[in-house]
Amino acid sequence: MISDSDSIRASQTQGLPTDTVHAQAQWAIQTEHLTKIYAQRLIAVNDMALEVPKGSVFGLLGPNGAGKTTTLRLLLGLQRPTGGWARVFGIPCGPNAVGVRRMIGYLPTNPKLPGHLRPIEYLDLLGKLCHLPHAVRKPRISSLLRTVGLLGATNQLIRTFSTGMCTRLGIAASLVGDPPLLIWDEPTAGLDPSARRFTLDLISELGKTKTVIIATHILNDIDQICDHLGIMQEGRMIYTGSIKDLKQRLGLDEFCLELDGSLAAIERVTQETMALGLQTRCQDARTLYVRLTDDQTRASVLARVLALIESQGVRLDAIHSSQNTTENAYLQLLQEDQSHGFDR
Amino acid sequence: MDSTAEVTASGHVFMPYTAILQHDLRTLWRSRLVRLWLAVACLLSILVTLGNWTQLQDAPLIAMLLFPFLIFPWFLVVIVLGVTPVSATHTDTLADGILCRPVTRYGYVLATWGARVFTVLGVYLLTVLPLCAVIVLVKRPVPADHVTFYGLVTTLGSVALVLTLVVSLGFLAGTLLQKPLLAAVVLVFVWYPVNVVLSAFSLEEFSPISLNQAATTQLRAQWGLDPNDRTAASAAEAQTLARQAEKFVSLLSGTPTQPQKPEFFEPGKFEDFSLARVMLSYGLATLAAFGLSVFCFCRRDL
Numbered sequence: 181m182i183s184d185s186d187s188i189r190a191s192q193t194q195g196l197p198t199d200t201v202h203a204q205a206q207w208a209i210q211t212e213h214l215t216k217i218y219a220q221r222l223i224a225v226n227d228m229a230l231e232v233p234k235g236s237v238f239g240l241l242g243p244n245g246a247g248k249t250t251t252l253r254l255l256l257g258l259q260r261p262t263g264g265w266a267r268v269f270g271i272p273c274g275p276n277a278v279g280v281r282r283m284i285g286y287l288p289t290n291p292k293l294p295g296h297l298r299p300i301e302y303l304d305l306l307g308k309l310c311h312l313p314h315a316v317r318k319p320r321i322s323s324l325l326r327t328v329g330l331l332g333a334t335n336q337l338i339r340t341f342s343t344g345m346c347t348r349l350g351i352a353a354s355l356v357g358d359p360p361l362l363i364w365d366e367p368t369a370g371l372d373p374s375a376r377r378f379t380l381d382l383i384s385e386l387g388k389t390k391t392v393i394i395a396t397h398i399l400n401d402i403d404q405i406c407d408h409l410g411i412m413q414e415g416r417m418i419y420t421g422s423i424k425d426l427k428q429r430l431g432l433d434e435f436c437l438e439l440d441g442s443l444a445a446i447e448r449v450t451q452e453t454m455a456l457g458l459q460t461r462c463q464d465a466r467t468l469y470v471r472l473t474d475d476q477t478r479a480s481v482l483a484r485v486l487a488l489i490e491s492q493g494v495r496l497d498a499i500h501s502s503q504n505t506t507e508n509a510y511l512q513l514l515q516e517d518q519s520h521g522f523d524r
Numbered sequence: 525m526d527s528t529a530e531v532t533a534s535g536h537v538f539m540p541y542t543a544i545l546q547h548d549l550r551t552l553w554r555s556r557l558v559r560l561w562l563a564v565a566c567l568l569s570i571l572v573t574l575g576n577w578t579q580l581q582d583a584p585l586i587a588m589l590l591f592p593f594l595i596f597p598w599f600l601v602v603i604v605l606g607v608t609p610v611s612a613t614h615t616d617t618l619a620d621g622i623l624c625r626p627v628t629r630y631g632y633v634l635a636t637w638g639a640r641v642f643t644v645l646g647v648y649l650l651t652v653l654p655l656c657a658v659i660v661l662v663k664r665p666v667p668a669d670h671v672t673f674y675g676l677v678t679t680l681g682s683v684a685l686v687l688t689l690v691v692s693l694g695f696l697a698g699t700l701l702q703k704p705l706l707a708a709v710v711l712v713f714v715w716y717p718v719n720v721v722l723s724a725f726s727l728e729e730f731s732p733i734s735l736n737q738a739a740t741t742q743l744r745a746q747w748g749l750d751p752n753d754r755t756a757a758s759a760a761e762a763q764t765l766a767r768q769a770e771k772f773v774s775l776l777s778g779t780p781t782q783p784q785k786p787e788f789f790e791p792g793k794f795e796d797f798s799l800a801r802v803m804l805s806y807g808l809a810t811l812a813a814f815g816l817s818v819f820c821f822c823r824r825d826l
Contacts, residue, residue: 218825258619259825275629275822282626292617296551308543309625311536350620357626 208234208361208391209255213264216250216415224250226415227264232408234269237387239402239423240395241510242412248395249289251412252363256286268361282310285354287364291346295339299330299349302338303356310357317356324352329378343370351382362392368401380405399507409506411513418517426509434459434471435478437485441494449492453485540627541635548639552605558643561601565651568592573655582659582669586676587739589652590683594732599715600708602644602687606694607707619826629822633695637814640691645684652680674747678799679739685806686732690715692813699820730805742799 209232216225225247232238240248253259255266257275266273268280294302300321307317325331328348333341341349347367354362367383368376383405386392396402402409402423409426411419419426439446443465450468453460458481459471470485472478482499489496552558569589576585592598608614622632660671693715697707719731 253619253826256624258623260823278626278628281624284624286620286624288620288624291620294551294617294621296554305543305547306621306625309540309622309627311539311626313536 206234207267207270208232208236208238209266209268209393210270211251211255211264211266214251214254214261214266215263216247216254216259217262223415225254225261228415228417230410230417230420232391232393232410234391236408237383237392237394237406238408238410239406240393240410240412241397241399241402243397243514246412247415248412249365250415252286252365252393252395255363256281256284282357283359283361285357285359285362287347287350287354287362287367289366289369290343291350291353293338293341293346293349293353295337297338298336299325299334299338299352302349303352306353306356312357320356320358321352324355327355327382328352344372344375347371347379348375351379355386360390362386362390363395364393365395366397367394368396368398399510403506411510413514413517416517419513423506426506426513434469435482436500437468437470437489438497438500439466439468439489439494440497441492445492445494449485449488449494452488452492456484456488458485540625541631544622544627544632544635545639548636549642552639552643557601557604558647561598562647562650565592565598565647569651569655573659578665581666582671583675583740583743585659586652586656586671586679586743587736589655590679590739591736593648593652593683594686594736598648599690599732600712602690603694603697603708603711603715604704605640605644606691607698607704607711615826623826630818633818633821637691637695637817640695641688644687644691648684648687649680656680669744671743672746675743675745678745679742682735682742682799682802682806683739685803685810686735689806689810689813692810692817695817696813696820699817699824730802735802745799 209230211228211230214225214228214230215223217223228247228251230251240251242248250259254261255268255273257273257277257280260275269283271277271280271283273280297305303321303324304317307321312320322331325334328351330345330348330352333345338346338349347370351364351367354364364383367379371379380401383392383394387405387407394401394406407422409419409421409423410417439449446462446466446468450460450462453468453470458476459473461469463469468485470481472481486496569592572588573585576588580588593602618632623629656676660676693711694707697711698704701707701710715732719733722731
């Protein structure tokens with residue numbers, strides 16, 4: 181339920197300029213009891229409470245069908261909630277909440293774009309929809325097309341674009357209005373490695389000045405760019421918080437060492453590492469996992485283990501620091517949630 | 525605030541909607557459907573005019589030009605144009621492209637409806653208006669007719685209103701049924717027997733077929749009447765309206781009514797055709813259909 185004071189505050193903020201509303205709000209996104217049930221049959225979002233800090237790069241993680249896209253569409257007012265409420269920078273969301281959408285740059289998964297237009301025509305239309313005057317619109321469009329690497333394709337019809345080009349144009353489209361909040365739904369879906377790298381770098385860059393929400397099920401992307409995380413399962417938010425908190429909470433901060441040398445030497449390294457009081461396990465006889473506890477720093481543990489490896493004459497091929505930690509934490513959270521049964 | 529600033533501010537507010545309107549208009553006029561329709565409609569109208577050049581007087585010939593727009597086949601094209609923009613097949617493109625931007629749903633429907641109406645009326649007027657001018661102004665080997673400027677404007681206006689209603693009905697069917705083909709089929713099955721349905725309620729005056737039949741009378745109508753005639757006409761209109769309302773209610777409630785001899789649509793007799801009643805009925809129906817489609821579209825999940 182929205183309280184009276186909340187309603188008054190919301191109605192007051194409706195009349196304020198976007199910049200003022202944005203500056204005043206504590207949370208970029210706030211939802212309470214947000215619920216979406218399709219045709220009285222399918223529960224897509226289930227009593228969701230979510231708070232996204234302003235200025236964060238927030239990863240919305242969950243398996244396919246967890247309700248990520250529905251949540252984003254509820255925030256945009258493309259769908260109406262069955263229950264509960266959502267606010268963006270303090271303004272209530274809804275189908276006619278123009279003020280909310282003015283502050284959001286949305287990139288859908290594999291965006292469906294008007295194929296009969298050229299990129300400049302399309303971005304110009306979107307610029308007009310964002311109330312941008314001609315003097316601002318034109319330079320911004322050319323700057324965006326250069327940023328996303330589509331300057332060479334300005335004469336092509338959008339229907340001739342590849343998936344990657346469509347995504348890049350979708351990225352430019354979401355940035356036309358220079359909104360303070362970016363909501364990107366699976367931005368790396370269907371991209372080749374270089375385009376994926378470009379997109380992740382762009383998100384990191386944009387995250388310095390804007391709040392960014394990335395919905396994805398690619399854990400590696402989340403690990404690289406996000407500082408906050410929300411994990412969804414069957415329409416419910418089963419975890420929200422910082423990635424650091426998640427790793428600490430589940431005690432899975434570890435690093436992995438790939439070794440090469442005699443099996444006996446590697447075994448001796450494992451034994452001596454354990455003798456130092458470190459939690460260690462050896463996998464495939466050549467991969468050593470060392471887990472950190474609360475009172476240990478990563479640098480000191482690593483220095484001691486490296487010294488042991490050197491003393492035993494074992495060659496170090498690679499070090500992976502917490503590469504799969506988020507994946508492990510994520511999978512553990514999903515398992516915990518499923519095992520809770522009725523308590524969920 | 526000075527007037528320039530006011531204009532700029534209002535222009536700024538309406539910028540998204542004028543952008544959608546312009547974009548839709550450009551897209552429609554670039555489409556093969558509209559271009560083909562314009563070409564075929566022009567060709568057909570020219571053939572009809574030339575074929576009856578020495579046979580029909582001005583009013584019947586103009587009425588014949590209006591027939592394809594009121595009844596068949598252009599009605600089908602108008603339905604297709606009306607149905608498509610808000611049907612479910614366009615939902616993803618709409619949501620991803622336009623409705624996730626700072627645009628209200630009713631603003632979007634109004635802009636895209638406006639674009640359809642402008643396009644349909646554009647094709648209609650481009651096809652009919654030049655030929656009407658030629659028919660009225662050029663001396664032909666037929667008895668002189670008395671088509672008036674007032675009659676011409678009101679007749680073309682009433683047909684334009686019918687076309688606007690059809691676009692609005694297309695919007696409503698597209699929003700309610702969501703599948704464009706189904707919506708078009710339903711509209712065809714609703715529209716064509718409308719004359720029979722309206723006749724059952726003694727409202728055949730409002731059917732497009734009757735409107736086409738009455739066009740010759742209306743084309744010859746004079747602007748204004750003397751005060752006595754006007755009072756008599758108002759009284760007669762009020763009586764007719766009351767009679768129609770009474771019959772409509774009695775039919776709905778199942779109460780038997782005295783069978784009356786039809787007074788209006790006897791063959792060739794259209795003297796009591798009421799332009800005001802027809803415009804009012806089509807206008808209200810258009811507003812209702814448009815309002816309902818806006819309401820449905822605003823409630824819909826995308």
